[in-house]
Amino acid sequence: MSTLAWFALASLAVWVWLLLGQGFFWRTDQRLPSAARGPASRSVSRGDADRWPRVAVVVPARDEAGVLPLSLPSLLAQDYPGVAEVVLVDDGSADGTGALAVELARRCGGLPLTVVSPGEPEPGWTGKLWALRHGMALARTRGPEFLLLTDADIAHEPDSLRLLVAAAVGHELDLVSQMARLRVVSPWERLVVPAFVYFFAQLYPFRWINRKRPLATAAAGGCVLLRTETAVAAGVPEVIRQAVIDDVSLARAVRRSGGRIWLGLADRVDSVRPYPGLGELWRMVTRSAYAQLRHNPLLLLGTVAGLVLVYLVPPVALVAGLAGGDGVAAWAGGAAWAVMAGTYLPMLRYYRQPSWLAPLLPFTAFLYLLMTVDSAVRHYRGVGAAWKGRTYARPEASPER
Template structure:
């Protein structure tokens, strides 16, 4: 009887996720932006802390955009010790665009700020000199497609958007990435369905911090980046602040603009998840317990009931597992993985559940939000 009830709850959960969660699982790139190319002034702000591995690719990809308007990069070197700034300058010189790169050393981190947002704030202060029509906030490990800036600008103008962002294609070079990274995108869109984020009538807001084009007026309206200075999940916090102020936002997946950050081991992916998972739960132990129980019923029960269940419970497990695979398959396909990976989501979800618990443990130990040697979520 208990197994049957669990199976029914799992089937119900997947019917809701398939039909009632904004069809988040239909991961498709945005349609081609309407309208002609626009000579908008764009300033790119890149916070960079020890980003030697990817900064040259990022700078080159931005300085060789087909965007017809002026484009300037403000790179804020956040106390790097690996030559990040010099590599960025060399990359700009290599494409004869050294005059369009400004490198700023970040001042010491003030109390109450996360390191990334303080570096962004330093860069935004400098954008007053360039008076841009749009500001592109991007990470130091993003390789932008040649038409990325022009497409984002055209989309923002066509749809009257204050913030438009891309969930860039994440690296799947290593086996741990191929196994675990597509699920990260799946879970992100499940938490933040893009259709709901774009709907002005919905309170839900979302953005992906690797690539966000924002209007300066929208930033000013919320009181600048200082309005979210302590936010660990800074991208979604920025989107929420802009949407609350009446701004229009949009989030889309991208396969052509990519992250060059490689996670060489499952442990590195674990750390990436654990950095913000407990923050997402508002550091609440009851929410953590409820989430882990919910993950168990939704993801782990279907295969267990399929293998060990009897009669009706087994059939409910089979139906739930098939629905789960159908829901995950579009993301698997987006990342060019075999359809068989769609049936591996229960095992992948177990890994994410353990990392979420690990995130709570880090927080309880005073080591939450670890990034580049900084603990940013302190009890």
């Protein structure tokens, strides 16, 4: 057999293993569990307001005036039977985010809102975690049992908080996180965004995370419901203060403290942040791609080689095999490409996208390969992770590692 045929067969073998042995990552049925099916399902009921735990919603916000009118009113309008409030941390915004939040609360009413400004981060802190530190500290003075950490670009349906708390209480969970449904409107969003979630689930299979004996640990930072006592026991956010990928670091800290975690796809939580062009999406990925690889050049080389073998070899083998009369390469490449596209279809359906995008996954994977390499190049050039005017060039190893 030709060398290309061997590579195609290797790729097909990897795809068969991914299909069956990687926690069925490609399925999209890990949704917020019903409280009625949990072991503590009788601890809260819809009409018993006194038994619902107190909740503080903490929103870190830096220059978010563009999306805040779409997200903050949805938090203020939460239909929650118990006591809840919103704490928005204006993290040095230059666009009037804090004043806009106060005005939106005045116009919309609903849950009480407090706006605080912590000042510039101290050395060794990333901006978001610095903001969360102050928001969580203020919230804890009010004695909440739960903290909802949600980004400023995340919009919640009116029953979102109630369902989150019911799931946490009913299933005795310490951290409940939902991966918000990202915006998919522009052509580049259609091509890149569903694949972003698909790759994340492939790396952190939700089923493995949600097992009683977990095989993986992760969270989605846009929507995290966390028990206050668990946050204190885990030492967050202080213990992860340097983390660029703060959601995964948070989940690991909670897991180390003995907390139970659940992660799944959201039905009632949506991101309203637009990524209309490839440039915005490129910056979103490069900001944390090399940090995900722990700034390790060997992991980078392995990742590039893996992406080439798994995503690029199948279409190349099919086309080259057909052109050159290499039947084994063409058959194995075509079969691997078919399995790849088939595993991508459920995510496309979740994002309400057409099925014809599935065969384009190799092209999208190639873009992610380039983004990952660019993230490493930026790191070694001293540019590092950049977000909202702040750059974290060469962070020291975070305590969570």
